Amino acid sequence: xxxxxxxxxxxxxxxxxxxxxxxxxxxxxxxxxxxxxxxxxxxxxxxxxxxxxxxxxxxxxxxxxxxxxxxxxxxxxxxxxxxxxxxxxxxxxxxxxxxxxxxxxxxxxxxxxxxxxxxxxxxxxxxxxxxxxxxxxxxxxxxxxxxxxxxxxxxxxxxxxxxxxxxxxx
Amino acid sequence: xxxxxxxxxxxxxxxxxxxxxxxxxxxxxxxxxxxxxxxxxxxxxxxxxxxxxxxxxxxxxxxxxxxxxxxxxxxxxxxxxxxxxxxxxxxxxxxxxxxxxx
Amino acid sequence: xxxxxxxxxxxxxxxxxxxxxxxxxxxxxxxxxxxxxxxxxxxxxxxxxxxxxxxxxxxxxxxxxxxxxxxxxxxxxxxxxxxxxxxxxxxxxxxxxxxxxxxxxxxxxxxxxxxxxxxxxxxxxxxxxxxxxxxxxxxxxxxxxxxxxxxxxxxxxxxxxxxxxxxxxxxxxxxxxxxxxxxxxxxxxxxxxxxxxxxxxxxxxxxxxxxxxxxxxxxxxxxxxxxxxxxxxxxxxxxxxxxxxxxxxxxxxxxxxxxxxxxxxxxxxxxxxxxxxxxxxxxxxxxxxxxxxxxxxxxxxxxxxxxxxxxxxx
Numbered sequence: 001x002x003x004x005x006x007x008x009x010x011x012x013x014x015x016x017x018x019x020x021x022x023x024x025x026x027x028x029x030x031x032x033x034x035x036x037x038x039x040x041x042x043x044x045x046x047x048x049x050x051x052x053x054x055x056x057x058x059x060x061x062x063x064x065x066x067x068x069x070x071x072x073x074x075x076x077x078x079x080x081x082x083x084x085x086x087x088x089x090x091x092x093x094x095x096x097x098x099x100x101x102x103x104x105x106x107x108x109x110x111x112x113x114x115x116x117x118x119x120x121x122x123x124x125x126x127x128x129x130x131x132x133x134x135x136x137x138x139x140x141x142x143x144x145x146x147x148x149x150x151x152x153x154x155x156x157x158x159x160x161x162x163x164x165x166x167x168x169x170x
Numbered sequence: 171x172x173x174x175x176x177x178x179x180x181x182x183x184x185x186x187x188x189x190x191x192x193x194x195x196x197x198x199x200x201x202x203x204x205x206x207x208x209x210x211x212x213x214x215x216x217x218x219x220x221x222x223x224x225x226x227x228x229x230x231x232x233x234x235x236x237x238x239x240x241x242x243x244x245x246x247x248x249x250x251x252x253x254x255x256x257x258x259x260x261x262x263x264x265x266x267x268x269x270x271x272x
Numbered sequence: 273x274x275x276x277x278x279x280x281x282x283x284x285x286x287x288x289x290x291x292x293x294x295x296x297x298x299x300x301x302x303x304x305x306x307x308x309x310x311x312x313x314x315x316x317x318x319x320x321x322x323x324x325x326x327x328x329x330x331x332x333x334x335x336x337x338x339x340x341x342x343x344x345x346x347x348x349x350x351x352x353x354x355x356x357x358x359x360x361x362x363x364x365x366x367x368x369x370x371x372x373x374x375x376x377x378x379x380x381x382x383x384x385x386x387x388x389x390x391x392x393x394x395x396x397x398x399x400x401x402x403x404x405x406x407x408x409x410x411x412x413x414x415x416x417x418x419x420x421x422x423x424x425x426x427x428x429x430x431x432x433x434x435x436x437x438x439x440x441x442x443x444x445x446x447x448x449x450x451x452x453x454x455x456x457x458x459x460x461x462x463x464x465x466x467x468x469x470x471x472x473x474x475x476x477x478x479x480x481x482x483x484x485x486x487x488x489x490x491x492x493x494x495x496x497x498x499x500x501x502x503x504x505x506x507x508x509x510x511x512x513x514x515x516x517x518x519x520x521x522x523x524x525x526x527x528x529x530x531x532x533x534x535x536x537x538x539x540x541x542x543x544x545x546x547x548x549x550x551x552x553x554x555x556x557x558x559x560x561x562x563x564x565x566x567x568x569x570x571x572x573x574x575x576x577x578x579x580x581x582x583x584x585x586x
Contacts, residue, residue, distance in 0.1 A: 016209050030397075069249075075408070
């Protein structure tokens with residue numbers, strides 16, 4: 001079981017690297033979906049099956065589909081791949097890469113040096129999450145719904161502005 | 171359910187976060203920046219779920235749900251903006267967006 | 273170790289049975305469509321035209337495996353693979369008989385929803401990889417349709433989950449020992465059926481892939497075995513929705529005299545025939561009519577069903 005854990009973590013990291021290094025938007029998106037599926041498997045192994053199912057249904061199954069929609073609508077083609085290749089040369093990797101490596105080392109040192117207790121590992125089923133959501137975290141659910149409403153209205157307004165502008169131009 | 175040394179899980183999340191951060195810093199294409207942002211969000215979500223499993227209560231997954239909601243809301247509006255920008259500037263280059271007006 | 277081998281064997285047996293049933297369904301559909309359209313279906317090849325399935329398979333396998341040079345090759349080959357594999361994976365949680373689901377997950381129903389969410393990618397990637405404007409348009413429309421109806425499907429299923437008190441499909445069947453859920457959850461059943469038709473993009477919801485619309489939509493550029501995989505994926509979707517209907521609303525394998533698996537088979541077969549009948553009988557709505565129907569009519573009904581179920585149960 002532990003080998004499965006580390007193998008999944010490796011898959012997620014490799015897929016994430018391919019996302020960041022990729023030239024073709026759709027291929028990079030597919031690698032991101034692989035990373036998300038690997039994360040869902042990790043959630044399942046940690047005893048959080050509800051989180052795993054939600055990750056696949058909502059993140060990999062809806063949010064990423066939105067991104068695929070936009071990429072397909074913009075429909076850039078081979079010219080975009082060539083442009084990406086021109087933008088991503090060795091020099092542009094060095095500075096930020098060094099900074100992020102330093103950040104990773106710092107984080108690693110802090111996390112390994114601190115003392116986290118390991119008592120109370122327990123799988124948490126969906127029913128318990130539901131009870132928490134409708135019990136102490138009820139206000140959080142209401143706030144989340146307001147956030148989604150705001151996003152809905154915002155996206156609708158932006159799309160309407162697009163349609164109006166296209167109506168004026170033509 | 172496996173028991174994992176917590177440090178390894180946290181290190182994995184830190185590595186994922188830093189990979190996402192490199193992507194946000196380096197890429198110029200807006201879509202790639204958004205994808206790297208998603209990686210960072212997922213890394214933090216993993217830490218929350220790990221914490222919830224570690225202490226055996228549902229709080230981690232509740233927070234994960236909130237992060238998911240946040241990501242969905244952000245992506246919807248961000249992609250609508252990207253489409254607008256593409257129609258305006260005919261390019262997805264983040265460096266083109268340097269003027270404050272017009 | 274032996275247990276592992278048993279599970280592998282059962283999984284392989286299930287996969288084989290599913291692919292064979294999907295293949296048989298192609299023959300059954302053509303005969304039944306012929307019956308309802310007042311003509312013969314395939315009846316030349318073998319007794320009752322049964323070997324037509326073999327003939328079709330041989331034809332598809334024998335065609336040249338052609339990837340168009342302007343297409344995105346890895347994604348082009350990936351799309352039908354996703355179509356088939358997500359549909360096959362979803363069958364792992366369906367209880368054919370007591371003790372027979374391949375994996376009685378505690379979140380069986382959520383697993384099915386996850387697999388149907390992933391199946392959208394097959395359509396999207398197939399249309400994108402074809403590098404063909406008609407395929408792209410068809411795939412965008414089809415994906416929008418599938419995504420929208422997935423929302424209603426999830427909401428309708430939540431009524432069943434409320435009634436049974438569990439996401440596990442085995443327990444949902446067990447909870448129907450006194451009363452099948454089709455009676456208290458009648459609205460949810462109708463909604464799930466309609467959403468299921470849209471999910472497997474069958475008539476009357478198959479506008480994006482019909483032969484006369486947008487030159488066959490997202491599988492315009494596909495030929496040979498890849499097209500065969502899309503095809504088999506669609507029929508697997510039909511069988512999947514039918515078996516879910518029997519599991520969730522009609523008592524699964526519950527029944528008085530016959531062995532449980534036979535009951536399951538008969539009930540699933542009834543719904544599969546219903547799917548084919550709908551294809552023979554109904555006309556195809558326009559795309560905007562389809563989406564308007566979904567969002568303006570089905571969504572309020574699904575929410576109403578959920579509210580009423582929750583009110584009655586609490």
